[in-house]
Amino acid sequence: MLDLKGILEKARPSKDESSVLSSTSEEILSRIKSYCSSNSISAEPMVVGSLSKGTNLSGSDIDIFVVFSKDYSRQDLERLGLKIGHECLPGSKEKYAEHPYVSGYANGIKIDIVPCFKHSADERLISSVDRTPLHTEFIRNNLTDEQKDEVRLLKLFLKSAGIYGSEVRVQGFSGYVCELLVYHLGSFTGAVEWLSTIKGKATLGDVSAIDSSSPLVIVDPTDMNRNAAAAISENSYYTAIVTSRCYLDSPDESYFILPESQGKSAYRERGTEMFLITVKKPDMVDDIIYSQALRLEKMVCNVSSDSGFKVFGTHMIVNGNIEILIEVDAQYLPAFKTHMGPPVISENALDFLKKWEKDPRTLRGPYISGDRLYVEVANENRHFPEVLISGLSRKNIGKHLNPLKDSIKISRINHGDELEILSLYYGRRVCRSHAS
Amino acid sequence: MLDLKGILEKARPSKDESSVLSSTSEEILSRIKSYCSSNSISAEPMVVGSLSKGTNLSGSDIDIFVVFSKDYSRQDLERLGLKIGHECLPGSKEKYAEHPYVSGYANGIKIDIVPCFKHSADERLISSVDRTPLHTEFIRNNLTDEQKDEVRLLKLFLKSAGIYGSEVRVQGFSGYVCELLVYHLGSFTGAVEWLSTIKGKATLGDVSAIDSSSPLVIVDPTDMNRNAAAAISENSYYTAIVTSRCYLDSPDESYFILPESQGKSAYRERGTEMFLITVKKPDMVDDIIYSQALRLEKMVCNVSSDSGFKVFGTHMIVNGNIEILIEVDAQYLPAFKTHMGPPVISENALDFLKKWEKDPRTLRGPYISGDRLYVEVANENRHFPEVLISGLSRKNIGKHLNPLKDSIKISRINHGDELEILSLYYGRRVCRSHAS
Incomplete structure (x- = not known):
């Protein structure tokens, strides 16, 4: 029998950590209050996020929102x-989500201070950041202390599987989604059991107001039109399902241990070629960048394999740039590609013959194999970077990326290079905590 | 308007050639007759083949059959x-078809002297060679002189397309099939028009006694159970159809000009790898060897592509050995192959995970892509010859070739090597006389 209580003790902040978190957040709140009052700013600071909801894991950040009256313009806010x-x-630095905000450290704890507008649940929201206080309030009012600990277990379980966090590079389960899972399903085990039984699509809550194609819909109780699970990628979704099934099949502590980065050790001689495609990150919010970068990743894969390269896999990350890794069979294509023509007995067999017999690109044929015509046509480009650039030049790679086409850089990389994207790619694994 | 009469003048032996053919065959016949009578052998020589039927092309051989009484044993014959x-x-040499025979030269003309048994059309035949005199008789009695010239045009047309001759390396239209086409369809143009309209399967004659899966069935009028077109390969069949369509679309003299061997000139840098598989030719008749060699060619192709090589083409010839040429993308496979596992939500997803997580051959994964599980498994062999030998060792390559498995030789060859099989492979082309 797995000792979930013992695991929880490690997941939950210790008394010492809790008291530092508490004193630090009080300190920052009082600084903000006093600054606002001295400067006649009509805004109220509040602790939000997992700390304020009592669902924080040991080692979590402090998130402070400064809630402005709606009398302020967006610019002033x-x-x-x-x-x-x-x-x-x-000493904090400026960052940018839906509004600009600052991020820094106090007492060794990472702290974000984020401005937002004041809203109630029945108002149409100005931005999604502004929802956070509503989420905090909902969870505080609707989860028992025991359930908050169940949320901590669930978060740790998903984090161990590499799918906790809504940031674009994870595209996993946000803290709020974890809380809603426990809210609906009662406990960590209830949530995991529910996930393990999913066949295809799944929903939680009254989905009547939601028109979504996502496989997972979890209605946001503070906004019945919103799917709180919308940011979860297909990979994260299926990883949650299969990890839950594995865990229930034979639960053990490894499901709550964070994987170590596999780094360079994951590299072995693979007999393939790796290329890194780099595009400058356009200046816009992560969600939009991410969906376009995903589309670009798919297009890179399709252009490569349509051109004749065997594609073994791709990986995409967004950091300062959009980076796409692709693993293919070779640096160069053969001198030709084989076009399959029509069946010999079809109406247009003659047209095919006439076209290709005269075409200067024809290297061999047209010839017959089985009941069809074939022809071998010279490849215009053969080196992977040229083939890909030429293929992408004919494609629409998305409104925001099209203008950056000319800046796409493609470089061959070595399997053993020390690159984050390589170690993420090599490290892909379901139930990764079990990796030896 | 194409001058078919002018073309026929070149196809038909000149008066000089005809008189040499005639005197030479008379000379050999009389030698045989006198030898048989001096040695009390009860056998009668006869000229068979195209010369005896008056359908011979300029430059043809003389085929002489020595027809033995059925009182002789096969061994004595x-x-x-x-x-x-x-x-x-x-000075002639021994060769082997269904019976052993000799082949040599007289007056610069190639002559085959082949023993056979005497038969009538209503008898069950002992061997297929023994049918030849019946064919000769049928054509002599059923074609007019004008139609014999039409046969010559048809032969030249098919020869120009590379599909005239029933020998296993051509697997094309035999002289007898050409004669039957003109017998049924009246003329060269009638035959070509008929071929050009074929959609899928086609038959000539009363096929009620024939159970054949061949796309083309031409009933042998001397044996209603026999398909005279059985030896025509799929490639030759479809080449005949498409060449007929091309010719009728715009007839010109090039359809009657024999292609020159393309030889080494067809070679260009292809960016691929070529391997030659050689197996000793087993001691048996060509037809059986050929069908087993065709099966082996297909198996070589399937094992290679199932193992992960991209196959661009194969070519097979039977000479002293069975030789199979295969063109692939690389000399070596990657270090791994990617196995697609079940969908994440399927019953057996867990079994897949458990199996491959522990397997020492697993190089990466199991991981999720889309809604499925995948795993990368180390390739046991990576060099083409080893991969192929190991793959073939697990296959049944046919009764007569199985014992020769250990003698299969695989060597890497260069694109520019001077090999017959390479120039045949490079030279593949529909309507080859149009090749520039």
Whole structure:
């Protein structure tokens, strides 16, 4: 019998950590309050996120929202929000989500200070960041302390599987989704049992107001039109399902241990070629970049295999740039590709023959194999980077990426290079905590 | 308007050639007759083949059959047949079809002397060679002189397309099939028009006694159970159809000009790898060897592509050995192959995970892509010859070839090597006389 209580003790912050979290957040809140009052700013700071909801894992950040009256313009909110952040968290850096915000450290704890507008659940929201206080309030009011610990177990379980967190590079289960799973299913085990039985699509809550093609729909109780699980990728979704099935089949502590980065050790001689495609990250919110980058990844894969390369896999990350790794069979294509023509007895067999017999690109044929015509046509480009660039030049790679086409860089990389994207690619594994 | 009469003048032996053919065959016949009578052999020589039927092309051979009484045993027929041949055609060599025979030259003309048994059309035949005199008789009695010239045009047309001759390396239209086509369809143009309209299968004659899966069935009027077109390969069949369509679309003299061997000139840098598989030719008749060699060719192709090589083409010839050429993408496979596992939500997803997580051959994964599981498994062999030998060792390559498995030789060859099989492979082309 697995000792979930013992695991929980490690997942939950210790008393010492809790008291530092508590004193640090009180300290920052009081700095902000005093700054606002001295400067006649009508805004109220509040701790949000997992800490405020009592569902935080050991080692979590502090998220503080500064809730502005709706009398402020968006521009003023952003300007004043940054100012408050810099004053009250010295040494912090500016970041950008839906509004700009600051991020820094105090007492060794990472702290984000984010401005937002005040809203109630029945109002149409101005931005999605502004929903966070509503989520905090909902969870505080609707989960028992025991259930909050169940949320911690679920978070740790998903984190161990590499699918906790809604940030674009994970595209996993957000803290709020974990909370809603426990809210609906009662406990960690209830949530995992539910996940393990999913066949195809699944929903939680009254989905009547949601028109979604996502396989997983979890209705946001603070906004019945919103799917709180929309950001979960197909891979994360299926990883959750299969990991839950594995866990229930034979539960053990390894499902709650975070994997170590496999780094370079995962590399073995593979007899393939690796290329890295780099595109400057356009200046826009991550969600949009990510969906376009995913499309580009798919297109890179399709152009490569349509051109005649065997594609073994791709991986995509968004950091300062969009980076796409692709593993293919060779650096160069053969001198020709084989076109399959029509069946010999078909109406257009003669047209095919006439066209290709005269075409200067024909290297062999047209010839017959079985009941069809074939011809071998010279490949215009043969080196992978040229083939890919030429293929992409004819494609629509998305509104925001099209203007950056000319800046796409493709370089051959070595299997043993020390690159984050390589170690993520090599490290792909279901139930990764079991990896030896 | 194409001058078919002018073309016929070149196809038909000149008066000089005809008189040499005639005097030479008379000379050999009289030698055989006199030898048989001096040695009390009850056998009658006769000229068979196209010369005897008046459908011979310029430059054809003389085929002489020595027809033995059925009182002889097969063994005696073979022994005496060779003896007669050597005595009457000095310097000739022994060859082997259904019976052994001799082949040599007289007056610069190639002559075959072949022993056979005497038969009538309503008897069950002992061997297929023995049918030849019946065919000769049928054509002599049923074609007009004008139709014999039409046969010559048809032969030249098919020869130009590379599909005239029933020998196993051509697997094309035999002289007898050409004669039957003109017999049924009246003329060269009638035959070509008929061929051009074929959609899928086609038959000529009363096929009620024939159970054949061949796409083309031409009933042998001397044996209603026999398909005279059985030896025509799929490739030759479809080549005939498409060449007929091309010719009728725009007839010109090039359809009657024999292609020159393309030889080494057809070679261009292809960016591929070529391997030659050689197996000793087993001691048996060509037809059986050929069908087993065709099966082996298909198996070589399937094992290679199932193992992960991209196959661009194969070519097979039977000479002293069975030779199979295969063109593939690389000398070596990658270090791994990717196995697709079951969908994540399927019953057996867990079994797949358990199996491959522990397997020492697993190089990466199991991982999720889309809604399925995948795993990368180390390739046991990577060099083409080893992969192929190991794959073939697990297959049944046919009764007569199985014992020769250990003697299969695989060598890498260069694109520019001077090999007959390479130039045949490079030279593949529909309507080859149009090749520039």
